[in-house]
Amino acid sequence: MAKGFWIAHGRVDDIVKYDLYRAANAAPLAEFGGRFLVRGGARETVEGEAKPRTVVIEFPSYEAARACYDSPGYQEALKLRQGISESDLVIAEGWDG
Template identity: 80%
Template sequence: MAKGYWIAHGRVDDPEAYDLYRAANAAPLAEYGGRFLVRGGARELVEGDAKPRTVVIEFPDYDAALSCYRSPAYQAAIELRRGISESDLVICEGWTAPEGH
């Protein structure tokens, strides 16, 4: 089964207040098996446009990624970041290579 991913590009305008969001999102991410693969760090934008921060979170499968986002706990966490950050988020299904490739 293919894994699920959250891929986000964001901007944080109030880092101290954003820490409350980070604390609140920890429980739903853990509950649905979310694991950070990219969480800020160095990057170089080589094509197109993107906000200054990139985050990639891996989930056991696509349904878990969607369920986490839609969960009441994560929706409550989102409220903590409204007005202090801006983000574009895509939830997508990973690719699994066919056998023999």
């Protein structure tokens, strides 16, 4: 079964309030097996445009990635992020090759 991924490019406008979002999203991410592969850090946009922060979260399956996003726990956490950051988020199915 192919893994699932959240791939986000974002901008944080209020780091103090964003920390509340990060604390709140920990439980739903753990519940659905989410694991950070990229969480900020150094990066370089070599083609096109992207917001200044990149996050990649791996899930055991595409279905788990979707279920996590749709879960009541994550939707409550998401409310904390709205208005203090901007993000482009893609949920993608991995390739088993």
